[in-house]
Amino acid sequence: MQIVPATADHVAALARLRVALLEETGAALDAAERAALLRDNEAFYAGRLAAPDWRSWVALFEGEVGAVGTMALWPRPPYPGNPAGLDAYLLNMYTAPARRGRGAATAILGAALDWARGQGARKVVLHATDDGRRLYARHGFVASAQYMELAWPAPA
Numbered sequence: 001m002q003i004v005p006a007t008a009d010h011v012a013a014l015a016r017l018r019v020a021l022l023e024e025t026g027a028a029l030d031a032a033e034r035a036a037l038l039r040d041n042e043a044f045y046a047g048r049l050a051a052p053d054w055r056s057w058v059a060l061f062e063g064e065v066g067a068v069g070t071m072a073l074w075p076r077p078p079y080p081g082n083p084a085g086l087d088a089y090l091l092n093m094y095t096a097p098a099r100r101g102r103g104a105a106t107a108i109l110g111a112a113l114d115w116a117r118g119q120g121a122r123k124v125v126l127h128a129t130d131d132g133r134r135l136y137a138r139h140g141f142v143a144s145a146q147y148m149e150l151a152w153p154a155p156a
Contacts, residue, residue, distance in 0.1 A: 013065035066099030
């Protein structure tokens, strides 16, 4: 297994594994919705890969992408303990079922944390699945009761 920064060659795999993550965590997509979501994610990743505040990694197994993860920098006003106000958001961590249990998520998480720390981020925030919580806890993440979320329905 090899962990590398994602490139344009990985865009289709990034989109495919993102859709797999969404489906595994409850998104019920028909064929047309799935195709549209794949297309939209490919366009998104193609546009974000070169952004300085965004980095994605892939785990290659014999040259095939089997896991992904992304870190996005999140500028905020300065606060105690973070005079630069730079935090990070870890997202889209997913390992294909056939590739699980081989350390890909741990390796991608390590690369993402190293990058965020190197960029000056002082905090990393994430949403975790039940299975992911163990991985994140082993790396020092703690659950926060301070977090709330509001989501609007998709436009018709």
